[in-house]
Structure formats: structure tokens, C-alpha cells
Amino acid sequence: MAYLHVFLTLLGFTQAALYNLSSSSVHILTTQNFDKQVTRRRDKWVSVVHYYKENDGRSELHAVEMNHFAEDWQGVFIIGSVDCDKYSELCEAHDIREFPSIKVYPPYPAPVSLYEGEVTSKSLSAYAAKYVPSNVIEISNENLQTFLDDKPAVPKVILFTEKAGNPTLFKALSVSFESKMFFGIARKDDDAAVKKFKIKDFPKIIIYKTVDQKHKEYSGEIKYRSIFEWLNVYSETFVHGGNEESSSTKSWIIEALPQMHKLSVDDICYKQESMCGIFFLESQPDEHIITMSRVLASKFSNKDRGISVKFMWLDLNTDKAYADKFEGVEKDKLVFLKYGKRSRFVLHQGELSEGGIEKTLTRIVGGDGKFTNIKGSLPELAPPKTK
Structure with a gap:
């Protein structure tokens, strides 16, 4: 066989x-x-x-x-x-x-x-x-508190392990989240860290916020992509530079498919290195589109495939003038926007299916995506509706 x-x-x-x-x-x-x-x-x-x-x-x-x-x-x-x-x-x-x-x-x-x-x-x-660089700090009983107190608004990620060495996966994560999170590794005999976080089984990954003295434990597979996605949720609830911004006041930061409006567009699209995928809809996205967006964002995250993509949806009822800047776009369409001094976009052709959208993104990655320049500047988006 x-x-x-x-x-x-x-x-x-x-x-x-x-x-x-x-x-x-x-x-x-x-x-x-x-x-x-x-x-x-x-x-x-x-x-x-x-x-x-x-x-x-x-x-x-x-x-x-x-x-x-x-x-x-x-x-x-x-x-x-x-x-x-x-x-x-x-x-x-x-x-x-x-x-x-x-x-x-x-x-x-x-x-x-x-x-x-x-x-x-x-x-x-x-x-x-052997070539993977590392930003991981070796934690001991002596330096634990110094590590935790350094820039208290910046999340600390700690791997607790019984093994020697520094796992390649963890080193790569420390590079991916450089300047957004601090990474440390603690051994089983580092009893100060083990007792503080009540670690009973190994390996264990936690994320800790010094400012509120709380930590969360990772419970998924010990694989790069799974851990990256878990950490990414927490990294995006912080403003660059270490100033905490509550996800309760910026709910779009942790939403799988946030609405594109005046307050959210900078955080998700304009002021990020990611390319922005925009669904043009006349009503709230259904579960199929939300799930599909989550899966595709995972596949094309952290520039693992040469490009990083985040998805949003735009309400045509409130932002028709914005949509009109995208030539050929109508309801239930998807575009990929590269925002900047010379904003341009690629219109996804065909059905809104995971496989079809992935093919469009793959063409863009391969240099075969045909971008259309947006004439003039994009208009200001409407503010979010109050609930």
C-alpha cells in the first residue's frame, strides 16, 4: 500500500x-x-x-x-x-x-x-x-520581575517548558511580534515564574498584562499558525508604542469581519501594512462571508505568502460615494485595496467563494493581479451608527 x-x-x-x-x-x-x-x-x-x-x-x-x-x-x-x-x-x-x-x-x-x-x-x-533569529529572553528567578515590569502596557508572552534550548517556533513568533510583545522562556525549575502563574503542566504558553495583573493560557495546538492567530488577537488590542486601547471601545479590532467606517478604517486598513479586502454589501455580512474571511485572513497573514490581508465590509447604504470611486464595483462585490499616495485596487471576479478568492490573492502574490488606479482621493467614510 x-x-x-x-x-x-x-x-x-x-x-x-x-x-x-x-x-x-x-x-x-x-x-x-x-x-x-x-x-x-x-x-x-x-x-x-x-x-x-x-x-x-x-x-x-x-x-x-x-x-x-x-x-x-x-x-x-x-x-x-x-x-x-x-x-x-x-x-x-x-x-x-x-x-x-x-x-x-x-x-x-x-x-x-x-x-x-x-x-x-x-x-x-x-x-x-539554525539561522532563525530570536528576541526571546531567558527567564530566571532573578530577572522575572524585571522582565514583567519592563513597559507594563506591552503584553509578555512566556513559554514554560521542561526541555533545554529555545524552540524554533517560539523564536519565529518573537520575530513576528517584535515591538508588539515581549517573549520569555521559563524552565520547570524556575520556581518563581512557575508559582506566580500556577503552571502545573508543560509545555504551556501564557500571555500576561502587567497593567492589570492578569494572564491567559493558550490551549490550542503547539503549531506556529495556531499560536500566531491567538497572539494576534491580543497584539491588535494595543496601540503601537505600548499604550493600551480597550477592545471594548474599539470592538472592530477583534471582530472577524469589521465594518469599514470613519473610526475603524485606520486601525484595520489605512495605517497598516496589510492589503485591505473590502466586501461591498447592503446589509450585515452572513456567517458564510464572516467564516470565509477568517480563514483567508489566516492563510494570508503575517506576509507568510508574500502578502498580508485583512478583510472589512462596507455598507453601500451609508457610503455609496466611497464605493463609486471603485470602477466596476456594485453590491456583493469584493476588491483588494492598496491604500497610499497612489491608491489602487484589484476587483475579484466571480463568486464569493473561498477557493475563488484565494486564486485572486495568489495571482496578486505572483505579480499577475491587474491593479486599477483610483482617480483622486477617497472620500471620508461615514461614522458608525450608534446602537
């Missing part, structure tokens, strides 16, 4: 492209997006890139392992692929002389290296892990 499974897996790859734009967790890298997704992110991030040709004889197996690798580790690392049949100049620019080749791009100033080990998810992650 094992041999049959491998055969059927390989057959599937030979009948289609090695990496599927809509279903693979591996980034499809091109001449248009390579610098943005890999080169410009070498200040903090480690990238692992598979260079291949369709008929090089080994890339079918490599692609299986790279997909497994990306399913578990995308976000911790940037995991991508380049089709050298299509992008030969890009492969030449990166000195690719044999196919397949896997290169690792660590943070500067470490040099790019050619990976020559076994091509498995376990081996690739172990090799790339």
Missing part, C-alpha cells in the same frame, strides 16, 4: 504542475515577486527555495517533501519554489547550475547556502532552524 500511495502521489504531480497555486502551501516565486518575498525579507527571515525543471527526474519527490515542509513550517520560514523552465533568467541570476537545487537564504550577513542534505521536511527544518 505504501508503494501504491507514493505512485499515486507522483502520478498526480506528473499530470499537473509541481506546485498548485491554489492548494500548495509553497510560495510560487517568479521574477516579479522574488525580491519582495525573499531578498527584501532577509533582514529577519529565513527562506528555503526549490529550483527545478519539470522533467529533471527528482523534483516530483522533492515537491512532495517541500509541500509537507511548508504545511508544517510556512510562517517560521519562507518556503518557495521557482520553475526554471519558465524563469530561466531568475535561476541564472541565483547561480543555479544543477536541477533540482535547494538554496537557503538566511538573514544578513550570513551567506546564501546550497542545501545538500536529505530532502525531507524534518531535515530541511533542522538545517534552516
Whole structure:
């Protein structure tokens, strides 16, 4: 059965492209997006890139392992692929002389290296892990209170563990939330921290707010994406710079699909690095749209796939003039807005389905999204309706 499974897996790859734009967790890298997704992110991030040709004889197996690798580790690392049949100049620019080749791009100033080990998810992650930077502080009985008291409005994230070392996943999270949260690691024998937070089982992750002396425990899977999403809710209830802003006064910060209005637009869209997905509706979004937005925002969060997206909905009854600035837009449509001095957008074509929207986002990531410039400035949005 094992041999049959491998055969059927390989057959599937030979009948289609090695990496599927809509279903693979591996980034499809091109001449248009390579610098943005890999080169410009070498200040903090480690990238692992598979260079291949369709008929090089080994890339079918490599692609299986790279997909497994990306399913578990995308976000911790940037995991991508380049089709050298299509992008030969890009492969030449990166000195690719044999196919397949896997290169690792660590943070500067470490040099790019050619990976020559076994091509498995376990081996690739172990090799790339040594390059992951860290903002994690080792907590002891002596420095616990200093760690907690430092900038009391900034959330503190603590991993309690029985093991030695600093997990790669936790180091990557500390980089993702740099300047938004402080990260510490405490061992089982650090009894001051263990007693203070009443830790009884390991591993355990908590988030602590010094200003109100309260903490919350993480109860999900010990996986990067799950922990990131949990922490992200708390990071977004704080104004940049450490000044707390209650989620009760800014409810849109923690909503899965907030309404776009005068008060919310800066926090979610205008003053963020994320691209903004806007649903144009005449009534409150239904559960299908809300759930779909949550899933897609998770898939395209923290720029793991070369782009970060947050979704909002706009009420056409109160902001028709705003919607009119988007050429071709009508009710039940979705656009992706890049806001700035030269605001522009991509109109999603087709049904509002998860798969269809993901394909539109993937085209944008790949440099194939056709943006339309918005003429003039966007009008001010209406304030939210009082309840």
C-alpha cells in the first residue's frame, strides 16, 4: 500500500504542475515577486527555495517533501519554489547550475547556502532552524520581575517548558511580534515564574498584562499558525508604542469581519501594512462571508505568502460615494485595496467563494493581479451608527 500511495502521489504531480497555486502551501516565486518575498525579507527571515525543471527526474519527490515542509513550517520560514523552465533568467541570476537545487537564504550577513542534505521536511527544518533569529529572553528567578515590569502596557508572552534550548517556533513568533510583545522562556525549575502563574503542566504558553495583573493560557495546538492567530488577537488590542486601547471601545479590532467606517478604517486598513479586502454589501455580512474571511485572513497573514490581508465590509447604504470611486464595483462585490499616495485596487471576479478568492490573492502574490488606479482621493467614510 505504501508503494501504491507514493505512485499515486507522483502520478498526480506528473499530470499537473509541481506546485498548485491554489492548494500548495509553497510560495510560487517568479521574477516579479522574488525580491519582495525573499531578498527584501532577509533582514529577519529565513527562506528555503526549490529550483527545478519539470522533467529533471527528482523534483516530483522533492515537491512532495517541500509541500509537507511548508504545511508544517510556512510562517517560521519562507518556503518557495521557482520553475526554471519558465524563469530561466531568475535561476541564472541565483547561480543555479544543477536541477533540482535547494538554496537557503538566511538573514544578513550570513551567506546564501546550497542545501545538500536529505530532502525531507524534518531535515530541511533542522538545517534552516539554525539561522532563525530570536528576541526571546531567558527567564530566571532573578530577572522575572524585571522582565514583567519592563513597559507594563506591552503584553509578555512566556513559554514554560521542561526541555533545554529555545524552540524554533517560539523564536519565529518573537520575530513576528517584535515591538508588539515581549517573549520569555521559563524552565520547570524556575520556581518563581512557575508559582506566580500556577503552571502545573508543560509545555504551556501564557500571555500576561502587567497593567492589570492578569494572564491567559493558550490551549490550542503547539503549531506556529495556531499560536500566531491567538497572539494576534491580543497584539491588535494595543496601540503601537505600548499604550493600551480597550477592545471594548474599539470592538472592530477583534471582530472577524469589521465594518469599514470613519473610526475603524485606520486601525484595520489605512495605517497598516496589510492589503485591505473590502466586501461591498447592503446589509450585515452572513456567517458564510464572516467564516470565509477568517480563514483567508489566516492563510494570508503575517506576509507568510508574500502578502498580508485583512478583510472589512462596507455598507453601500451609508457610503455609496466611497464605493463609486471603485470602477466596476456594485453590491456583493469584493476588491483588494492598496491604500497610499497612489491608491489602487484589484476587483475579484466571480463568486464569493473561498477557493475563488484565494486564486485572486495568489495571482496578486505572483505579480499577475491587474491593479486599477483610483482617480483622486477617497472620500471620508461615514461614522458608525450608534446602537
